[in-house]
Amino acid sequence: MKIYDAQNNDLKTVNSYLKESLNGKPVPLKNAVHLHGLASGLQHGEVLVQGDTGDYLGVLNDGATIHVTHDTGRYLGDNMTGGTIIIEGDAGFGAAQYCYGGTVVIRGSAGDFTATMNKGATIIVCGDVGSEVGTYMLKGDLIVLGNAGKNFANYLIRGSVFIRGQWQSLGNNTRQEPLTPEDLQRLQEYFTTYQIEADPAEFKKIVAASEKPFYH
Amino acid sequence: MSVIGAFCVTVMKDVCLNERMPGKCATCAQVCPHSVYALNMETGEMKVQNYNACVGCRICTEFCPTNAIRINPAEPEHYTRYPWTLGAIEEIHYKALTGEYLLRGFGTHGQTPNFDMITVVPSQIASSAPLDKYREECNMEVVIGEGTCQNPMTLQLPFVWPAMSFGALSKEAKLALAIGAAMTGIATNTGEGGLLPEERWYSHGYWDEAETEHIWEPGGALIVQWSTGRWGVSRDYVNRGDAVEVKIGQGAKPGMGGHLLGAKVTADVSKVRGVPVGSDALSPCRYYDVQTLDDMKHMVAFLRDVTDYRVPILFKLGPSRPYADVAACIEAGADAISIDGMVGGTGCSPDIVTQGVGIPTIACIPPAVQALKDYGVHHKVKLIALGGIRNGLDAFKCLAMGADAVGFGSAAEIALGCRVCYACHKGNCPYGITSQKEEFRARLDPIEGGKRLANFIHATAEEIKILTMLSGHGCTAELSSEDLRAMDLNTAAMTGLKLVGYERVLPIWEMGIRPEAAPSGNGKKHRKQVAAG
Numbered sequence: 061m062k063i064y065d066a067q068n069n070d071l072k073t074v075n076s077y078l079k080e081s082l083n084g085k086p087v088p089l090k091n092a093v094h095l096h097g098l099a100s101g102l103q104h105g106e107v108l109v110q111g112d113t114g115d116y117l118g119v120l121n122d123g124a125t126i127h128v129t130h131d132t133g134r135y136l137g138d139n140m141t142g143g144t145i146i147i148e149g150d151a152g153f154g155a156a157q158y159c160y161g162g163t164v165v166i167r168g169s170a171g172d173f174t175a176t177m178n179k180g181a182t183i184i185v186c187g188d189v190g191s192e193v194g195t196y197m198l199k200g201d202l203i204v205l206g207n208a209g210k211n212f213a214n215y216l217i218r219g220s221v222f223i224r225g226q227w228q229s230l231g232n233n234t235r236q237e238p239l240t241p242e243d244l245q246r247l248q249e250y251f252t253t254y255q256i257e258a259d260p261a262e263f264k265k266i267v268a269a270s271e272k273p274f275y276h
Numbered sequence: 277m278s279v280i281g282a283f284c285v286t287v288m289k290d291v292c293l294n295e296r297m298p299g300k301c302a303t304c305a306q307v308c309p310h311s312v313y314a315l316n317m318e319t320g321e322m323k324v325q326n327y328n329a330c331v332g333c334r335i336c337t338e339f340c341p342t343n344a345i346r347i348n349p350a351e352p353e354h355y356t357r358y359p360w361t362l363g364a365i366e367e368i369h370y371k372a373l374t375g376e377y378l379l380r381g382f383g384t385h386g387q388t389p390n391f392d393m394i395t396v397v398p399s400q401i402a403s404s405a406p407l408d409k410y411r412e413e414c415n416m417e418v419v420i421g422e423g424t425c426q427n428p429m430t431l432q433l434p435f436v437w438p439a440m441s442f443g444a445l446s447k448e449a450k451l452a453l454a455i456g457a458a459m460t461g462i463a464t465n466t467g468e469g470g471l472l473p474e475e476r477w478y479s480h481g482y483w484d485e486a487e488t489e490h491i492w493e494p495g496g497a498l499i500v501q502w503s504t505g506r507w508g509v510s511r512d513y514v515n516r517g518d519a520v521e522v523k524i525g526q527g528a529k530p531g532m533g534g535h536l537l538g539a540k541v542t543a544d545v546s547k548v549r550g551v552p553v554g555s556d557a558l559s560p561c562r563y564y565d566v567q568t569l570d571d572m573k574h575m576v577a578f579l580r581d582v583t584d585y586r587v588p589i590l591f592k593l594g595p596s597r598p599y600a601d602v603a604a605c606i607e608a609g610a611d612a613i614s615i616d617g618m619v620g621g622t623g624c625s626p627d628i629v630t631q632g633v634g635i636p637t638i639a640c641i642p643p644a645v646q647a648l649k650d651y652g653v654h655h656k657v658k659l660i661a662l663g664g665i666r667n668g669l670d671a672f673k674c675l676a677m678g679a680d681a682v683g684f685g686s687a688a689e690i691a692l693g694c695r696v697c698y699a700c701h702k703g704n705c706p707y708g709i710t711s712q713k714e715e716f717r718a719r720l721d722p723i724e725g726g727k728r729l730a731n732f733i734h735a736t737a738e739e740i741k742i743l744t745m746l747s748g749h750g751c752t753a754e755l756s757s758e759d760l761r762a763m764d765l766n767t768a769a770m771t772g773l774k775l776v777g778y779e780r781v782l783p784i785w786e787m788g789i790r791p792e793a794a795p796s797g798n799g800k801k802h803r804k805q806v807a808a809g
Binding site: 071072075096097100101103115116119120121122134135138139141153154157158160173176177179180195196198199217218271272274 | 505506509510511512514538550551552554555556558560564565567571574575577578581582585
């Protein structure tokens with residue numbers, strides 16, 4: 061399989077290549093770390109990125125599967141509405157923000173403000189996450205296998221947050237709730253689908269204390 | 277000045293139907309959304325139960341069958357007891373009672389520097405002769421994105437409806453704006469509340485989704501807003517616009533995100549925004565996915581990419597540091613920049629922010645124009661002035677000061693019937709403009725509203741045509757600051773316009789000092805680049 065070399069090419073050239081090439085078969089590419097906004101707004105197909113990627117990978121993704129073998133920069137999967145993004149390494153600041161749908165799996169760790177304003181996506185981080193993760197989440201699932209920093213799930217409105225490790229501090233408007241059989245089943249399905257070794261029973265579940273937490 | 281306690285309610289008992297025949301009429305109590313009036317169910321008598329609750333919307337006077345009600349502003353007290361006016365006193369009482377600060381809709385009130393102390397300079401013998409408004413043409417077209425995208429957006433008149441979201445406005449008001457845009461060839465803007473399906477084809481002048489039945493000529497354009505809350509935003513959403521606007525801030529509450537109180541988050545609004553019904557939708561004050569100017573450049577780059585390089589990218593700024601902010605937008609790759617002065621409108625904002633934060637529109641335009649000139653992109657990157665622009669005279673002054681187009685937000689709401697009661701945030705707009713309640717929305721017909729908006733735009737365009745041609749120009753793009761004079765020192769100092777009588781700009785402007793840079797250093801960096809040539 062020929063691997064497209066993105067080095068020395070700009071965003072327009074590489075993304076145009078992807079749009080033209082996604083016709084049923086996975087499209088591999090390499091040397092894309094300088095591109096911010098790689099594979100933006102794709103609606104179908106599969107992209108395999110060898111190595112690291114820059115910021116805004118898969119922004120506005122609406123159905124494509126994007127697989128990265130190493131690390132990704134900031135704002136991974138920004139505002140995606142569908143599809144799947146799998147990162148084998150770490151993700152930087154603000155992964156999977158503003159997402160309405162789709163799935164993001166980060167096998168390493170993720171930075172601060174991951175899953176901010178999640179409105180319906182499933183976001184799984186196998187390592188640790190930074191501070192302010194899950195801020196103002198309105199829908200969807202956030203699953204963290206490692207530890208979390210400060211203000212975890214701050215101002216949660218709706219959706220479910222699951223964590224196996226510890227948090228430095230819980231955010232405002234949160235409370236712990238026991239796992240239900242449906243939660244355990246859902247988590248097991250995620251772990252099976254994405255080949256993650258974890259026991260759902262080890263997780264703690266955090267939900268919103270109120271849907272109307274603001275002063276005004 | 278607080279809104280509460282600002283109006284005196286007077287019911288003239290000699291003509292009041294209820295006074296003569298208790299129980300026969302309760303119209304005022306029925307239509308008042310603020311419980312100013314109360315009906316005694318036993319006696320049928322009507323009374324004013326809460327004078328301070330009146331916000332001055334005057335819906336009671338509109339509906340009163342005998343014209344028995346007068347709503348008068350409590351202005352004399354403003355002068356005699358200032359600063360301890362009834363409004364100020366009631367505000368303190370409210371805080372003491374509830375522990376909450378005040379919110380306000382619509383925008384700033386009271387005196388702020390405005391366009392009134394600027395006059396238009398007509399042509400006589402020393403300058404090019406005036407043109408004939410009645411028998412000659414005046415070109416007012418504005419094109420945004422020429423040379424940077426495949427489909428530049430054309431405004432047939434130099435106007436836009438600024439961003440006003442579904443949620444803040446009713447569906448009927450949003451559709452009226454789209455129809456008004458279609459009937460005049462200007463652009464409407466989704467605001468940050470997502471896109472109503474009909475908004476797209478209505479704005480283009482079509483009755484149907486397939487865009488086959490063109491019923492509103494000449495057809496307008498749709499700007500989709502990309503904001504910090506990203507409500508209802510998707511790949512599909514950004515591709516439905518004729519332009520994408522990146523919202524940085526707004527005039528009524530710069531430095532804060534959008535407020536939509538839970539009372540206005542209905543099932544329809546919830547569906548579009550993804551916020552639970554009844555839960556406040558408070559947009560972040562900044563982009564969580566932008567930390568540097570480079571990030572903003574990348575954001576513009578991917579928005580161009582996702583839209584296949586078809587449409588222009590606009591920015592909307594609140595009134596902060598216009599020179600540095602406009603410079604940053606230019607560096608980020610903007611095709612047009614809207615700058616919204618402090619009198620700009622809002623659906624809801626903390627009272628103190630709307631009243632006391634930001635700078636007026638007339639003080640925003642000169643530094644913004646200077647930044648565009650310093651970058652060599654004045655009139656290429658278009659400048660759109662917003663905030664408190666009421667008529668063709670205000671709009672003409674903006675254009676002559678260097679803007680390419682202007683926006684009418686508050687004026688558009690007034691054209692739809694608004695009486696400026698500053699209570700948009702409560703969700704009880706009796707004219708159906710800023711309410712989500714069925715009974716109020718039923719009073720606003722989108723098509724009739726669209727016609728009213730189109731009438732307003734046509735009349736305003738004629739006013740601009742008059743002023744442009746009497747100044748000796750056949751095109752609004754030819755206007756310049758030479759077509760204006762400041763009528764007082766303050767206005768001359770703020771705007772850099774020549775002072776009447778003095779016939780020169782003030783020495784502080786002749787020194788060529790650039791406005792202050794932003795603390796972030798973006799402006800400083802820019803000044804070094806300019807200095808280095």
